[in-house]
Amino acid sequence: DTEVTQTPKHLVMGMTNKKSLKCEQHMGHRAMYWYKQKAKKPPELMFVYSYEKLSINESVPSRFSPECPNSSLLNLHLHALQPEDSALYLCASSQLNTDTQYFGPGTRLTVL
Amino acid sequence: TQLLEQSPQFLSIQEGENLTVYCNSSSVFSSLQWYRQEPGEGPVLLVTVVTGGEVKKLKRLTFQFGDARKDSSLHITAAQPGDTGLYLCAGETFGSGGYQKVTFGTGTKLQVIP
Numbered sequence: 001d002t003e004v005t006q007t008p009k010h011l012v013m014g015m016t017n018k019k020s021l022k023c024e025q026h027m028g029h030r031a032m033y034w035y036k037q038k039a040k041k042p043p044e045l046m047f048v049y050s051y052e053k054l055s056i057n058e059s060v061p062s063r064f065s066p067e068c069p070n071s072s073l074l075n076l077h078l079h080a081l082q083p084e085d086s087a088l089y090l091c092a093s094s095q096l097n098t099d100t101q102y103f104g105p106g107t108r109l110t111v112l
Numbered sequence: 113t114q115l116l117e118q119s120p121q122f123l124s125i126q127e128g129e130n131l132t133v134y135c136n137s138s139s140v141f142s143s144l145q146w147y148r149q150e151p152g153e154g155p156v157l158l159v160t161v162v163t164g165g166e167v168k169k170l171k172r173l174t175f176q177f178g179d180a181r182k183d184s185s186l187h188i189t190a191a192q193p194g195d196t197g198l199y200l201c202a203g204e205t206f207g208s209g210g211y212q213k214v215t216f217g218t219g220t221k222l223q224v225i226p
Contacts, residue, residue, distance in 0.1 A: 004154075031211035042200055042216035043155065050209035090154050096210030100145075103154035 004104035006091050012110045015081060021107045023074040023091030032074040033101065034066060035090040043090055049074060050096065081111045115139075116203055116217035124223040125191055133186045133220045135201035142205050144177055144184045145214075149198040158186075191224045198222075 004025045013019050023032065031050050035043035048056035049068040057066075063085075065077040074091055088108055092101040116137045125131055135144070143162045147155035159168050161177035161184060168175045174187040184201055201217040 031209075033211075033214075040219075040221075042219050044216075045214065048207070048211050048213070050207070050211040053209075055207060055209050055211055056213070088152065092154075094212055097206065098212075100157060100160060101212055101214060103147075103156070105154050106152070108152060 004091055004093055004102050006089075006104035006107050008107060009105065010108045010110075012112065013078065013081065014112050015083070017081075018077070018079045020078065021076040021089055021091075021109075023076075023093075023104055024072055025093040025102070026072055027093065027102070028071075028095075029093035029102070030071060030096050031094045032068060033092040033094075034074065034076055035092065037088040037090060037106070039087075047076075078109075081109075083111050086110045116201055116215055118199075118201060118217040118220045120220060121218065122221050122223075124225065127192060127224055127226050128190050131188050131191060131222070133188075133199055133201075133222075134183070135185070135217050136183045137203060138182065139203065140181050141203035142181075143203075144181070145202045145204060146175055146184070146186055147200045147202060149200060151198075155200055188222075191222075193224045193226050196222060196224050 007022045034046040037043040046060045047066045052068045067075040088106045090106045091104040094101045119134045145160045146158045149155040159175045164179045164181045166177045172189045176185045199220045202214045205213045
């Protein structure tokens with residue numbers, strides 16, 4: 001199984017809503033990542049987890065709250081988002097000290 | 113901040129033509145990867161190059177890593193409509209915890225017209 005799954009595929013939310021994005025992998029990878037990709041732009045790193053601990057937060061606003069409850073799951077909790085947060089949110093995972101990240105299909109988020 | 117500049121930004125060619133995409137940086141990377149991304153989907157890894165001067169071939173695609181490990185190129189021979197997509201290079205360094213820190217290039221949007 002070399003798949004990273006993400007749910008939901010599409011999400012529309014208002015600025016006062018609270019929602020969560022979910023990412024799952026069963027490849028035994030101990031590093032997991034969240035990226036944000038705006039239209040026609042490359043992905044930008046948001047968070048990195050290593051051994052279920054937050055290793056990198058790329059100065060992401062606190063309205064985005066990551067969580068890694070176990071080695072297979074990565075969540076991104078969303079609260080009080082702004083319309084400019086609308087983007088494709090990508091999850092990825094990798095073995096430690098290797099060259100390959102596996103990306104999920106992404107969640108297309110629209111904030112109204 | 114590590115930056116990876118890709119050129120050209122957009123490329124529209126006829127089926128059967130050859131093309132080269134460049135990825136340049138002032139930073140040295142542990143390795144460099146090329147991805148292709150379809151609209152609304154996640155990037156799919158095409159290749160990883162690790163050694164300076166390395167050349168890898170994947171059917172009609174040829175990837176080269178610069179000697180100084182700062183730049184790379186992707187050459188496609190006899191392009192086909194199925195090659196259409198966004199091509200991203202990505203430079204990689206390792207964090208102290210063994211995780212990858214990946215910086216994506218600015219992207220090249222390729223359209224191959226039948």
